[in-house]
Amino acid sequence: MTTLSPYDSMSPVTQAAYRAKAAAADLAPLPRAVKDDALLAIADALEVRTAEIVEANAKDVAKARENGTSEAIVDRLTLTPERVRAIASDVRDVAKLPDPVGEVVRGSTLPNGIDLRQVRVPLGVVGIIYEARPNVTVDAAALCLKSGNAVLLRGSGSAYASNTALVRVIRDAVGGAGLPADAVQLVPGESRDSVRELMRARGLVDVLIPRGGASLIRTVVNESTVPVIETGTGNCHVYVDAQADIDTAVEILINSKAQRVSVCNAAETLLVHQDIAAEFLPRALDALAEAGVTVHADDRVMAYAKDSKATVVEATPEDWETEYLSHDIAAAVVDSLDKAVEHIRLWTSGHTEAIVTTSQQAARRFTQLVDSTTVAVNASTRFTDGGQFGFGAEIGISTQKLHARGPMGLPELTSTKYIVTGDGHVRR
């Protein structure tokens, strides 16, 4: 007769969450050196067991091809020995980053002599729901471990074999380094039910971070009782002010739109001040044409399109809110900076907006009035990125206002607690 464990009556997802919570309690007080050793062990294990990982990945790739998946997505799914080495190298980079846990965020001695310290602590259990790319599995595990958190990983069904192999390698390394293996778990089950359970595990899971397309993020935001950090949707704007250097404006527009079109910090809408439209738009439309970008133009932009090389279609109201993630851009002429701000506030997803201007007053007003995670002045929207910001790594880009906003590095994976130290202090 076997003894019943309290876990026996729970669903596999709830069991995983309980185990993660227990592991999180063990991880929280660990010093940096112990966590870094575990990260280095993970990097080594990924390299040593590359064959096992690539073999598992081949099954996912074969299945994807059978299902007629596009080659672009198959490419994102594919792990080669070189890619596994790069992933291992990224884990070593995370080990080199400072540990946010233990940082004294603020501290003072109160008038009554009590010492007050606000100290960074891990969040506890972090759930990540993500799509396709198996490198996220390792990235997320490394960032969560480094910040003292246990992680529940819910990747795409299409990468299940790859993720299973990666998590097995990670868990072995973590356990071998003397840390609880349950600090890193793949959420069991490939069905939608396991996502739903994860979203209801309030009290066990401290935060859910969905990474992926807009519909995944919307679902998690609407259905989760666990607190969610909304990430990633980027309907970014480039506003070319009346007083802008034309060369700079063209260069920033093309870089923001076309340097890489499939990412959340790529520009999706161009707004041009009416006073500079006649000078700027002909140049801009030709440059967009050269970059292979189709312009979804309002009437006033359309007026300049006839004489350009540009591929132009008429903009509909939908264009103003679309995140194309493709070689498309919406474009409009506006009467003033304030009208540009108004347009942005109405349609933006709140990710990144850029202004190109030589006017200090315009730059100041735009940065004051635009309410997005990042406002760029005379710089490409493409800089909104944890790596570019010097954070060393990024778990996602928060487009919400609570907890973290913009690129999230290691400190954004922590909470704080207060330590109140007295010598017998009581309240009068």
Added chain:
Amino acid sequence: MTTLSPYDSMSPVTQAAYRAKAAAADLAPLPRAVKDDALLAIADALEVRTAEIVEANAKDVAKARENGTSEAIVDRLTLTPERVRAIASDVRDVAKLPDPVGEVVRGSTLPNGIDLRQVRVPLGVVGIIYEARPNVTVDAAALCLKSGNAVLLRGSGSAYASNTALVRVIRDAVGGAGLPADAVQLVPGESRDSVRELMRARGLVDVLIPRGGASLIRTVVNESTVPVIETGTGNCHVYVDAQADIDTAVEILINSKAQRVSVCNAAETLLVHQDIAAEFLPRALDALAEAGVTVHADDRVMAYAKDSKATVVEATPEDWETEYLSHDIAAAVVDSLDKAVEHIRLWTSGHTEAIVTTSQQAARRFTQLVDSTTVAVNASTRFTDGGQFGFGAEIGISTQKLHARGPMGLPELTSTKYIVTGDGHVRR
């Protein structure tokens, strides 16, 4: 023929939220002086129009008495001229606090020459759902205005006349000071439906802060699609370590439990290390008896109760998770500090836990392992409070890990945004 406004098809609550969002955009860039002037105008108006406020309040009080409301709650509801003066004085104190908006949280020049600044900005629209006390109406409005936020106030139906009068006075003063009056609004309607609508106003309302009993908070947490900051429930513990000064331990226990029993930072459970139980418990039980506290004791505490003056009842498992908010305390003897931590982690609401000890190692281990908003060492649990912490004011005490944890002052009513400044920087 009147022109249709876009608001006409909306419910009153959604209309209020849209108006709040528009007001928030106007408030965000305002400098401190303008906001402080509005706060001082509110304080003056509260004093000038005291009669109007007290008269409205008398209706609520009369209705409460008719409904047989307890005198304690009637007292909390009642506004006298003195109390209105005190509320006005609190508003002047908020005006004296530094403005969190505009604070540069971090900043650096990136290797490519871009200047990066992370700057505090208002959250936008803050919804407060609260019970009974009409002073919260003014407090919340003042703190939100100071931090550049618009506020939607949803007070208790039992204070509707009082809140209506207070908000009318506040809005008149805000408008008179040249700020948008819609920055402060009472959520229309006294029914539960208006709360439900507020909880679904994602995209219009940036955060909901429920203040009140556990069931109100649970409802909001479970049903809201707007991000919620969970506040207030406090099942706080006092742990008396093997190495504790007995006098200090008794004093901290009595202060934590009985200095004011109805508040979230009052102690609800006493845990005593077995090695000090024989020395400490007889003294503690007598002191609790003197303070009028009933002890819900486990078997091992019960053994000491017979010879004491204490009123003692047997503890049930429910006692370990109960926030009494009354002259009651649960009490248990534990085998070790680690067992105390285990008990706390299992049952706590995560508010405040205190250790009484003369051992540096014990203090260090307890503060490392306990995962609550505040860990007190040789100090009363009653210090967990924005006023006590020197924050000047408090909108509530967050017991969750995201965004803010522990007492929330003005900075906790803000988000941040990044300002990226280049001179034509593009990404290569």
